Amino acid sequence: MSAASASTGRGGTLNSALFYVFLVVFVLVSVFPLVWIFKMSIVTKAELFESPPTILPNTPTAASYGTIFADPSFQKALINSTIIAGVTTVICLFFGSIAAYAIARLRFRFKSIVMTLILAISFFPAVAIIAPLFIQFRRIGIIDTYLAAIVPDVVFALPLTIWILVAFFKELPFDLEEAAKIDGATTIQAFRMVIVPLAAPGVFTTAILTFIFAWNEFLFANTFLFDDNTQPVTVVIPNFATVYTVDYGAQAAAAVVVTVPLVIMVLIFQRRIVSGLTAGAVKG
């Protein structure tokens, strides 16, 4: 899209050449860490510490992957991450849809103030509330439970969820709901047969974004969860270390395992995600 617009007009060739140079540099810079970590995950321990480092792996090996998947705590961590991110997503979507539907649908005063307040919550520096939260969580006894990660995750993800959903819902023609009612639908039927199918792609996209947000969360999980039984992968990865050695290869492999599903998911749904992030920004 941008390529096309950059190459039109006078001096088009120069512009588009510059554009591609920039694009290549940008892609290299963003992708490099990922590629490097992948490389780290498939080389032998010896090669890992070679100096200068090798660019391409000499003898690719899956040993690191073997290590992490053999480790039950890593498997447990993957499950924990899935539970925490999944539950966070479900809660955010449930409350977020209701709130966003109301905000997009109803006329009420101070709507923009409400929206700003919601956004303000996500601006709140998490570090600032971590100590009081810790004290409170300990008092009510949810330290070391999934709840300790889910509650703050929901608080910080919900504004994002609401904002994206409002953008989606605003695009829904609500006349359709009236048309459905006239056609003989009950409110529930109108919602189920007309609104839900139309809103589904938006809700789905939002779910992915919320899930990624919660999946990547580290600070709260690291502070409130001390037990292998509840810690998510973000917390567990650095633990591939003993007192004397750090298993960088295993850490790299774990990072790849944790990231790749997200990358694949985003690649599959990228169109929808982009349109979700920019919905309402441009009419039509």
Added chain:
Amino acid sequence: MAQVTMEDVSKVYGEDVVAVRDMNLDIEDGEFAVFVGPSGCGKSTALRMIAGLEDISRGKVFIGDNLVNDLPPRDRDVAMVFQNYALYPHMNVRENMGFALKLRKMDKAEIGRRVDEAARILSIEHFLDRKPKALSGGQRQRVALGRAIVREPKAFLMDEPLSNLDAKLRVQMRTEIAKLHNRIGTTTIYVTHDQTEAMTMADRIVVLKDGIVQQVASPQQMYEHPTNVFVAGFIGSPAMNFIRARLERENGGLAVTFGSTRMLLGRELMAKAGEREDLGKYAGKEVVLGIRPEHIEDARLAEGDALISNQGDGEAANTIEVEPQVIESMGSEKYLYFGISKEHAARLESIEELTSEGGTDDGDAEGSAGGSGSADDSGDLLVARISVESEARLGQKMRLALDATKIRLFDIETEKAIL
């Protein structure tokens, strides 16, 4: 099919926004009623109350014999056509049209039969498997109509269904809707702000202004006997001319005068007026004279015509000297715009709104060969529809004859018709 009745219906938004005030209306079974009025006058609100999409603040609405105030839309058995079509984007045309029937759990074969029948009537058989976004505006509007007719409801409600279409298609669909109504005869309430649509389609027109019904009458009746200045100015294109005049006694009869113009009120007119109000009490007072453009003619062409001769001795007095400021050739006739002295210019509030909106007719007056600045001035100018044979020239003084048998008179204070 059913009649629709409104009894003292009002709609108040919030505390004090009265969108519809004490509306009384009887729409007969099979009638095509048109709600017309300027933007914001409450047409949509009235329609939506009948549909059940808007609560009724006061009064009663009946569909057939049922009081429907507290019924949800789905129990009212009315179909609605929306301005923006409101087709379900995720369903194809067939599913769109059959949706209401499916909700009623009608069997598939019957749904298919009705959809095919409606599609044939509306010539949309070829699009049945397409999604709405793959249709043109006109086709979408047909689908919306189809969705309404497959239901065979008690009444059709249409809220400006044609206003998103271009001028030509609008005229075409207008005829199609009229034909459709003739064919299936379902009671229809049609909302528009376009008086041409109202005039051409309606069995009866309901003119609304500021939430208040101004007049309910057949197009012809409304055209000939508007109840007040507002209706007179709103219905008809180009709009009726208004002149500040006096009513005076003359030879035992009454005459309308302004400047050197003098028109005796004919016996026929007086007889009709007698049924309405005592005209005599306006003698010696100022009134608003209303005359439609088609009742003004180039005096030279009108001479010897019935136009003037029935006035007996007052021939020349029936005319007005004017200086044409704009002449528009319409082919079959000419529109001649002229000014009138300030003291006779009728400044009427209710009309001002209309002229500032730029007239009420968008289709037919196009392609005018008019001269400079017709649009800017015509608000203050009067207009005559004269014969193409007229030799009227811009800026050249000439006389126009007014048809005294066709004039209307209005009270200058209340703006109500007195003749």
